[in-house]
Amino acid sequence: MAINVWKYASPQTFYPLAGRLVPWFFALAAVLAVTGLYIGFFVAPTDFQQGDSYRIIFIHVPAAWMSMFLYMVMAGWCAVGMIFNTRLSFMMALAVAPTGAMFTFIALWTGSLWGKPTWGTWWVWDARLTSELILLFLYIGFMSLHAAIDDVRRADRAAGLLALVGAINVPIIYFSVKWWNTLHQGASVSLSRSPSMAATMLTAMLLMSLAVWMYAIAVSLLRVRAIILERESGSDWARELRSAAA
Amino acid sequence: MNWGSAQAFFAMGGYAVYVWGAYGVAAACILLELWALRRRRRTVERDLSLREADRNPDGSSGQT
Numbered sequence: 001m002a003i004n005v006w007k008y009a010s011p012q013t014f015y016p017l018a019g020r021l022v023p024w025f026f027a028l029a030a031v032l033a034v035t036g037l038y039i040g041f042f043v044a045p046t047d048f049q050q051g052d053s054y055r056i057i058f059i060h061v062p063a064a065w066m067s068m069f070l071y072m073v074m075a076g077w078c079a080v081g082m083i084f085n086t087r088l089s090f091m092m093a094l095a096v097a098p099t100g101a102m103f104t105f106i107a108l109w110t111g112s113l114w115g116k117p118t119w120g121t122w123w124v125w126d127a128r129l130t131s132e133l134i135l136l137f138l139y140i141g142f143m144s145l146h147a148a149i150d151d152v153r154r155a156d157r158a159a160g161l162l163a164l165v166g167a168i169n170v171p172i173i174y175f176s177v178k179w180w181n182t183l184h185q186g187a188s189v190s191l192s193r194s195p196s197m198a199a200t201m202l203t204a205m206l207l208m209s210l211a212v213w214m215y216a217i218a219v220s221l222l223r224v225r226a227i228i229l230e231r232e233s234g235s236d237w238a239r240e241l242r243s244a245a246a
Numbered sequence: 247m248n249w250g251s252a253q254a255f256f257a258m259g260g261y262a263v264y265v266w267g268a269y270g271v272a273a274a275c276i277l278l279e280l281w282a283l284r285r286r287r288r289t290v291e292r293d294l295s296l297r298e299a300d301r302n303p304d305g306s307s308g309q310t
Binding site: 052105116117219225229 | 248249255258259260261263264265267268269271272275276279280282283286287290291293294297
């Protein structure tokens with residue numbers, strides 16, 4: 001049973017596949033989010049130091065992880081597009097960018113609302129916060145640069161280059177709490193040691209992380225379908241798709 | 247169960263503004279993104295229909 005993966009590198013064959021996958025990822029996201037929020041708000045106990053303000057963690061950490069992960073996905077697709085010259089790769093990168101920017105904003109916003117009661121300030125220019133803000137500007141820069149160039153192929157390459165150069169920022173964000181003295185706390189969850197938080201809190205946070213992950217996949221697939229139609233609107237198959245699926 | 251009453255739940259131990267401010271804006275962002283995506287989809291579909299109409303000026307395409 002050999003499935004030809006390359007077949008799906010063509011927008012024409014990928015379009016219907018993406019359409020079939022979307023509802024499943026949305027459903028998974030919804031189930032995981034409801035379960036995660038239930039455990040986060042009703043099962044996980046109140047923190048003895050931070051009170052209930054810590055419950056922001058269940059959206060803050062998943063959003064922050066997703067902001068970095070989606071950037072790597074976006075840069076990865078740009079790299080694939082530049083190496084193999086595949087049209088779909090840049091469309092995938094473009095489809096991921098707005099969702100990545102949104103999660104970056106959510107991470108910054110929720111972090112600010114968490115910082116005020118725990119640190120006494122909405123914002124500090126420390127390494128973690130500043131590099132995350134730069135991530136938001138990189139997402140916005142990527143989308144603006146692409147939108148500013150009329151020739152799509154040139155726009156793909158220029159924005160792709162920006163995405164690849166900007167990828168250096170992601171490890172900087174991740175390790176910033178180790179490399180510099182920051183107000184932001186270090187990682188509570190890492191691969192190399194057991195997590196330093198209560199099991200119910202950790203469960204809720206991981207469920208919410210999976211939920212935002214599934215949501216990001218669903219939304220990106222929806223968006224890439226719109227982008228495929230936009231870009232291929234001159235071709236016969238796009239018109240036929242439109243007629244058949246309308 | 248953490249909360250004695252609905253009021254206690256919404257009060258979030260005095261951190262209501264911060265906790266609900268965080269979740270509220272996150273939910274709003276997600277709704278906004280879905281709404282924007284729906285609009286984008288509609289726009290491209292309309293655009294495709296218009297092109298179709300251009301190709302078949304006599305209206306024989308079956309599209310409206």
